[in-house]
Amino acid sequence: MMEIKPLTKEEIQVIRAETAGTAGRIHLNNAGASLPPDVVVRTMVDFLREEALLGGYEIEAKYRAQLDHTHELIAQLIHANRDEIALVENASAAWDLAFNGLSFQTGDEVIVSEMEYVSNVLGLLNAQKLYGIVIKVIPNDAAGVFPVHELEAAISDKTRLIAITHIPSTAGNVLPAAVIGEIARKHNILYLLDACQSVGHVPVDVQAIGCDLMAVTGRKYLRGPRGSGFLYVRKQIQDKLKLLFFDGRTVTNVTQRDFVVRTDARRFEWYEKNPAVVLGLQKAVEYLLNIGIERVWQRIQHLADLFRQRLQEIDGIVVHDQGDVLCGIVTFSVQGIAATAIRSKLAAKNINVHIGLANSTLFYMNRKGLNGIVRASVHYYNTEEEIEVVCRELRTLLL
Numbered sequence: 001m002m003e004i005k006p007l008t009k010e011e012i013q014v015i016r017a018e019t020a021g022t023a024g025r026i027h028l029n030n031a032g033a034s035l036p037p038d039v040v041v042r043t044m045v046d047f048l049r050e051e052a053l054l055g056g057y058e059i060e061a062k063y064r065a066q067l068d069h070t071h072e073l074i075a076q077l078i079h080a081n082r083d084e085i086a087l088v089e090n091a092s093a094a095w096d097l098a099f100n101g102l103s104f105q106t107g108d109e110v111i112v113s114e115m116e117y118v119s120n121v122l123g124l125l126n127a128q129k130l131y132g133i134v135i136k137v138i139p140n141d142a143a144g145v146f147p148v149h150e151l152e153a154a155i156s157d158k159t160r161l162i163a164i165t166h167i168p169s170t171a172g173n174v175l176p177a178a179v180i181g182e183i184a185r186k187h188n189i190l191y192l193l194d195a196c197q198s199v200g201h202v203p204v205d206v207q208a209i210g211c212d213l214m215a216v217t218g219r220k221y222l223r224g225p226r227g228s229g230f231l232y233v234r235k236q237i238q239d240k241l242k243l244l245f246f247d248g249r250t251v252t253n254v255t256q257r258d259f260v261v262r263t264d265a266r267r268f269e270w271y272e273k274n275p276a277v278v279l280g281l282q283k284a285v286e287y288l289l290n291i292g293i294e295r296v297w298q299r300i301q302h303l304a305d306l307f308r309q310r311l312q313e314i315d316g317i318v319v320h321d322q323g324d325v326l327c328g329i330v331t332f333s334v335q336g337i338a339a340t341a342i343r344s345k346l347a348a349k350n351i352n353v354h355i356g357l358a359n360s361t362l363f364y365m366n367r368k369g370l371n372g373i374v375r376a377s378v379h380y381y382n383t384e385e386e387i388e389v390v391c392r393e394l395r396t397l398l399l
Contacts, residue, residue, distance in 0.1 A: 028378060035223070094229055
């Protein structure tokens with residue numbers, strides 16, 4: 001295995017200098033929306049200025065080849081083919097396109113983990129109401145590890161789909177996506193992966209994972225703009241998904257009597273989207289590729305491990321993260337102080353964290369009896385010094 005060269009302090013300094021937001025605050029809400037590199041913002045603003053001066057269609061035509069290159073870069077990042085990528089507005093849109101594109105019948109089973117995000121749960125419950133599907137939830141074991149043997153035991157001849165969230169919104173564990181993929185392939189079951197927290201965070205290889213469908217957002221660990229994301233659809237199953245809408249992007253030819261659907265994943269895109277956002281996403285992916293996702297993941301693990309260690313040294317703080325592989329999302333509670341109050345008090349010190357409410361991950365939070373937790377999510381541009389500052393402020397709040 002090739003040795004991964006850690007990001008140096010000098011490289012981190014350069015990255016922070018290229019990220020204006022790091023100068024004024026400590027940003028630990030990367031699982032919500034990361035601070036974008038300056039090149040992402042500059043690219044979008046420059047495009048919008050040209051558009052305002054010369055016209056939207058005209059400038060889009062000028063940048064057509066560059067806009068189309070976005071699919072190529074995303075495919076490179078996740079080890080897919082460019083024809084398997086559709087650009088969408090967010091991970092929820094991608095997940096809905098994939099899930100609702102499937103045809104369900106009464107009694108069809110969908111197996112999920114307890115870590116599913118609320119928008120996914122809503123989609124599942126809606127399909128339960130509309131079609132009578134059966135939702136099978138696999139809880140983590142006592143150590144916080146997803147039990148793959150229980151997943152396989154839950155499979156029956158009625159199992160239609162395995163839908164798993166790779167990295168949860170309100171917990172620090174990473175589910176074994178590739179092992180789940182092996183089980184899905186073994187039983188010839190479709191596999192939908194919610195990777196909105198993992199692409200840009202951990203190495204994601206759709207070939208190694210074996211997923212058929214994958215939903216991703218741009219604003220989180222990819223450091224792209226809000227309103228960006230993509231859907232991966234494995235080439236071999238594209239014709240199995242129903243098209244939920246049609247416009248000029250969907251087809252290659254249309255007559256008064258018929259139409260011909262595109263032969264790639266861009267059939268799932270709307271024609272009308274914000275080109276500035278597309279270019280911003282492209283620059284974010286390009287920026288990540290230049291650093292290297294393996295180096296990013298190594299750096300995130302280092303910072304998150306340090307953060308959890310420091311938090312566990314503080315009396316009155318409980319860290320909730322469990323599992324055999326932990327990520328950059330650090331969740332904790334502070335004795336006697338509500339999560340919302342912790343967020344507000346840290347914000348007053350120019351420290352951004354977020355909260356995970358009970359309905360964010362219903363199955364998990366209800367089973368654990370958690371009403372809300374503090375979620376502090378690190379990225380590679382954060383520093384050890386920032387973690388020490390945050391922990392010092394938390395100690396002060398407990399005095």
